[in-house]
Amino acid sequence: MYNTYIARQAILDRNSNTIGYELLFRDSPKNQFPEIDPDVASSKLIIQNHLQGDIQSVCLGKLAFINFTEKCLVNKYPLMFDKKSIVIELVGHSKPTDKLIKIISFYYEQGYKIALSEYNLDPVWDVLFPYLSIIKVNIEEINPKRVLSVVSRIKPFNIKLAAEKVETNFQLQALAEVGFNYYQGYFYHEPEMVEGQTLAPMKTQMLNLISETFNVPLNYTAIADIVSHDVNLTVGLLKMVNNVATSTRVEITSLKQAAAYLGEEKLKQFVTILALSKLTSEKTDELSKQALITARLMSMIAKQGAFSDVSDYAFITGLLSAIEVILCxxxxxxxxxxxxADPIVKALVSHEGLLGELLVLTSNYIVGEGDSLTKLTEIYGIDANFIHSEFVAASRWCQDLGIF
Structure with missing residues (x-):
């Protein structure tokens, strides 16, 4: 019996809207795609148990880009998924064999979207163009200017170009001029420092709202006053009260009463999440979702063993992990x-201390970077199945919030 774990990386369009996520399969402790066993039943079980029921949650309702080797395609694993929810991503092919063309044409006729990964610009791949929706180019290995020669060849087939390994917004702008439609990489993690920039009043107000949650005891009057200046925050607060009061009818007569009804723990989470959503823009929505999932996953991991000493700080640290890029x-x-608190500052600014270690490991685990899973399981003694299930739960929780 195999255990599989899923990381993911967003794929965005020119307007920084998320079109889908590439799902990165990992196994413990090697942090790589698990070997496909000849036993077809066991291989199917990997997908059925760990993906089929959770794919919509993990991808927040967006397309799932899933890597399939030729063997997986022959065994018809993609047919286990709704053709509207996935993109078949071809990997591990050195050239388009007659067998591969036949397989791809089969999935094309079934209505599946197909993406060619590891594209090297060789004209030998042109034979697949009639069946492809997306071609992915690793810009670390191929100069984007060389792609200009391909643009005219793919135009009759309405194929979209996706750039992989995009690191900065400067690259993104240049790639758009070449003809790329989609982008994948860490460009939205790259802070763009604006020298001398000051915060707009609304953003200052949202930071004040977050700051109010750190007061002991909470000042419900101050929180209610800030919320009252924003219709969306007001509606959100009342919806939260309604969700909490599922078994009893509560008549709210003031925002202060609504805030007090939630209690400190729920109110703290509510105001930080809603304030974060107000700080986002089209360019930072994806990063905000990632921060929410990081916050939730950090708080759950911190309940386990070695990180219990920083559990009180875990959620807010994860939530603020994106604030630098959001505010530029x-x-x-x-x-x-x-x-x-000092541990939060050190974790955010320089990744110091146990909290900083938890932030780095959790963030890297989510995007499939490095040996984070190995460290969490072997060094800190946290069960890998627990991490995986909580990641899926955190993704579902983020989607259910419905604030983006």
Missing amino acids: MPIADIVKTMPL
């Missing part, structure tokens, strides 16, 4: 405006 300001300047 150095994190060191942002934390000066907020009454954060």
